[in-house]
Amino acid sequence: MVEFAMHNAWLVPLLPAIAFLIIVFLTRPWQRLSSLVCIAGMVGAFVFAALAAYGVFTNEEFTKHSMVYATRWFSMPGLHIDFGIQLDPTSAMMMFMVSMVSTLIFIYATGYMEGDPGYSTFFAYVSLFGASMLGLVLSSNLLQMFIFWELVGLCSYLLIGFFTHKVSAREAAKKAFVTCRIADFCLLLGLLSIQIVFGTLDMVKLAEIIPNFRAYTSEGILVMIAVLVFIGPVGKSGQFPLHVWLPDAMEGPTPVSALIHAATMVVAGVYLVGRTMFLFEQVPSVMELVAFTGAFTALFAASIALTQREIKRILAYSTVSQLGYMVLALGVGSLSASMFHLWTHAFFKALMFMGAGSVLHALHHKADVWEMGGLLKKMPITGWTFVVGGVAIAGIPPFAGFWSKDEILAVTLDSGHTLLFLMAALTAFMTAFYMWRLIFLAFFGAEKPENHPHESPWNMTLPLVVLAGLATVGGLMGTPWKNYWGEWIFFSGSHIHAHHGEPNYMVMIGSVVLALCGIGLAYRLYLADSEKATAKELARRFSGLHALSYNKFYVDELYLWINHNLVDGAAKVFYLFDLFIVDGFINALGAITKLAGDGFRIFQTGRMQNYVLIFFLGVLVIAIVMAFSNPSSAGLILGGVK
Incomplete structure (x- = not known):
């Protein structure tokens, strides 16, 4: 059974994903049945994860090598992408922990969400959330990990804003989504750079290639890649200065807060840095950046938690601080x-x-x-x-x-x-x-x-x-x-x-x-x-210090000021430029040119008699002008006529 679980560890994320589909398409009208399907899917994932983890932990070969099961997903000249699972002590620990804690949270949610009109929808979302995180920790290459990374972000958006009747929940969901998109864009640039420079996104191959990176690129390029990759976890794991979304994530139901803060989204960033340590260890300057980011975030968030009054907000800043500890250790x-x-x-x-x-x-x-x-x-x-x-x-x-x-x-x-x-x-x-x-x-x-x-x-x-x-x-x-x-x-x-x-x-x-x-x-x-x-x-x-801590050092207000003044101000400048320069001056030049063309087109009929008439009228105009400007010439002309 242990061997079967190890060779079929892909079932660990698949089972809660199937539960999600069953709830959406079959059991949604029956709330209790939906929650049972959700829990059953995650319990099945936990059983497979426990058996596979036991096999990994008791096999000394895994201390030296990872076990990768992959199949070709996409292939073209110069680009080959495999999708699969990577089993080693780290991924085994993560899938065991995520499935176990998620199972307990799902059971807890049956009581907490009782009576909510969106009961079945909630359990569909959390099933997809758990499946996405399990798929992320088992991914064998960085592209596959990025796909599940984005699915985790989508689920967090849906669940933080689950109470759609609350303006604060809707705003918190948008804040989380936009903040993480900034970081994820930088991560995507980093992954594209890795593919361009090293020709693969397979983590086992990259672990062999990157220690000899000078055969492929310069240290400066590797520093740029490492920084871009690190920005992704800065957003996902709530590190300064992209930590602002995480405390507001408490607007979702409490089981969601437990999932995000303990077993899924925020630990994904720490896990990604850990998974790509073969990259970071080659650039000591970026390791210093990682360490100081983690240490500052830990201290900064703890100083905010000192004065907060809401119970979940205190815990949220505690999570930011503890994540800083984890990032510090990596650094x-x-x-x-x-x-x-x-x-x-x-x-x-x-x-x-x-x-x-x-x-x-x-x-x-x-x-x-x-x-x-x-x-x-x-x-x-x-x-x-x-x-x-x-x-x-x-x-x-x-x-x-x-x-x-x-x-x-x-x-x-x-x-x-x-x-x-x-x-x-x-x-x-x-x-x-x-x-x-x-x-x-x-x-x-x-x-x-x-x-x-x-x-x-x-x-x-x-x-x-x-x-x-x-x-x-x-x-x-x-x-x-x-x-x-x-x-x-x-x-x-x-x-x-x-x-x-x-x-x-x-x-x-x-x-x-x-x-x-x-x-x-x-x-x-x-x-x-x-x-x-x-x-x-x-x-x-110490009202000044207390106000700084209680108001989160006004970081949110600073971002709002930047958004309202710099971003909105720049947008107004571009709007006025478009209105007066593009729609005004440039369009006016076009209108004048068109009008002139329409006027000259009158004289371009293609008929000989019209051209002779115009020629005669032109000669007549010239004669009249010369006559009135020089009387002697006029007499000669008139005499000639006589």
């Missing part, structure tokens, strides 16, 4: 650390988004954490599982986030980038602070009498319990005391630098101290009612 050359954090992040971030959805479901979509309080008593399953997620993301051992975050800190320190390490460490402190600020405000403290919360139904709480368990133990496979056994399973397909040797106990102890300090400060400022006044007083005392 310092550690694919293993980046993929490890992607693995653990999927568990605790899906858990917290779904926990937030449970809270919103109970409070009738009241989202301000300052208006919550005491929810732990009325919603114990949601509350305690959310606490597990908070401990995991803060980096407290033995929870999952501790191992993966410390791996990133360790490889960053080993790389010699002290500034990047300090930025990552400060981000760790801020992460613990803002996440436990949310937990203390929402789940602890005094209850709000106007709220009447209740625990969510079993189909919403069961996935929370499972994810809480994964957030607890999901990082143990990467513990250094297991000699990086987890790295060997998931990430050994890369020959990029990874952190080896003895564990860095100073980094471990330091990160735990930072996390505890962050949690302690949040406890001091936000748990007791008397201290909440202190927090508000601090916000008033």
Whole structure:
């Protein structure tokens, strides 16, 4: 069975794709049946993914070579495109994680979306979403990956704007779509450049060719290609300055937020950079760009999350920050650390988004954490599982986030980038602070009498319990005391630098101290009612900094100003140019020329008698003019007539 699953891993994305078609064309009138078809498709994908992943993890050959199953899709002189699947530790880990987390989210959605008129449509969309992401992670060449990359973007657009009656949802969907199109255009240019320069988009072949790129092109061209390729993940994975769409993506239903932030769209960008590390490692300057982009994004987003009030918005900026961690790890050359954090992040971030959805479901979509309080008593399953997620993301051992975050800190320190390490460490402190600020405000403290919360139904709480368990133990496979056994399973397909040797106990102890300090400060400022006044007083005392953070450093406003003034202003200039120059002056010249042609055409009849008449009239006019201008000449003429 394992061999069958490995040789037929193409069924993993196919099953949810078939579920999408069944819902659209057959079961859409029956809501429950549609959700069952959706879940069945993803459960089938998970079973195949688990069996195939087991085969990959237990076969040492996969530590040296990838297994590619491909068939010719398109061929012409100079261009051959194969479509297929590529199995190795990284793709096996991704398809296992995506299918497992998606299955839990789909089960959760049956409770969250109950009663919605678009229930069947929603499950059709999420089936296509899951199929697109699974197709992306298994793609054997970059063109195939780009096709699924765009399908993922399409699904995000449909799901972020799912509540079409809400203007904010429609605008958020357009914002996500347009922002990602900017990045995807640059990615497409990069892929076209790779095809032109190297003659293939097959990733196995490119991994062999690009290390000898000087036989094909110059380093400057390779730098340009690497930057263009990186811009795609900057948009898709919400890195600065194209991060602005990701927090607004919370306008979609909460299961969509969990899918986008944990298992599908945003991790696609990190995965693409990891998949093409054979390109980036050849250009150290671009690796520096990747590392600093990730570190700045992590710190920047964390500083925004400090002051946000809406529960899902806090989690959204947390996702941007954690993605920055993953990109930082890639920039310092550690694919293993980046993929490890992607693995653990999927568990605790899906858990917290779904926990937030449970809270919103109970409070009738009241989202301000300052208006919550005491929810732990009325919603114990949601509350305690959310606490597990908070401990995991803060980096407290033995929870999952501790191992993966410390791996990133360790490889960053080993790389010699002290500034990047300090930025990552400060981000760790801020992460613990803002996440436990949310937990203390929402789940602890005094209850709000106007709220009447209740625990969510079993189909919403069961996935929370499972994810809480994964957030607890999901990082143990990467513990250094297991000699990086987890790295060997998931990430050994890369020959990029990874952190080896003895564990860095100073980094471990330091990160735990930072996390505890962050949690302690949040406890001091936000748990007791008397201290909440202190927090508000601090916000008033540092109102300028607070306003910068709360208003997201006015990046959205800057983009709006650029759009309204520069883009719209340029459009007005071009409009006036078209109106007065093209439609006015140029068209006037054409009209004058046409009018002159029409006038001269009167004299060009083609008849001899008309030409003789015109000749005679011309002579007569000349004679008259000469006569009146010279009287003597007139007398001679008149005498001649006599």
